[in-house]
Amino acid sequence: MTFSVARSFAAGALTARAALAWIRSDRRADRLHRTNFRGRTVTLAGGPALAAGATAGAVLGSRTPSVAAAALVAGAGAGLTGFYDDVVGARPQQRTAKGFRGHLGALRAGRVTSGLVKIAGVGAAGLAASALLSPGAARRASRAAALADVLLGAGVIAGAANLVNLLDLRPGRALKAAAVVGAPLAVGRGGGTSAGALGVGAELLPADLGEDIMLGDAGANALGALLGVAFVARTGPAGRAVALSVLAALTAASEKVSFTRVIQDTPWLRALDELGRRPA
16 A cells, blocks of 8 residues: 555544534534434434535545645535535425436426536536646647546546445445545556545545434435546546446436445445445
8 A cells, every 4th residue: 555545544533523523513413314224213413424525535635736626626525515415405395306307397387406516516526627637638639639638537537526426325335336436547657646535435434334323415426426537537438437337327227227226236235235234
């Protein structure tokens, strides 16, 4: 493990721990209490703590100022808009709109939902981060090719944020998936960008598995966006196009098939998913 990776890992873990303790000590912390899939009361404090820790670790571990800036924009942007949806989306008038179609339907009716704000915010953060990761694209290629490269990167960052959020339906699932994806990205040059997310995962996984916290949109979106930045920073147009195709296919599949059902019906996935979780 290189010094940059170790520093990013430690910074992510320590920042997340401090942020979680600070948020939970606030007198308004009970506003973050939610009921999980099993009916237990958990706190959404894990989400902003994850976003803060993973972003700090990614910024500290980035090998160039442009990658650090991209990580800051993506992590903070996805985390903040996700947290807005976590808080505002719990209001009764917001709960009627579900999924992308539901948010668009509400917009056509003249109502802007918190979910739509989150979608726009994560997309804008992904676009800005991708542009920061491609500062020399316009000099290396035509304007059209440079724009396509930036759009591909934005799609990967926003798509990764959305996919991790789709996986965050059971304790520990999103953090385990992020570890599988983030570990290879933490190897070699530029590995520090994803190491912050791994450090946060190691810090928060026990509390997530123990159903003490949940990531919510703030944590899941920030986690996915930062992994997207780590990937985009290390790939070119071809790699980004392949990744975007996979993300798009999985997102489309989620509209037709339950990921939870697939996991339950696949023995090795079920065993990994349930590893460390509280007994039913």
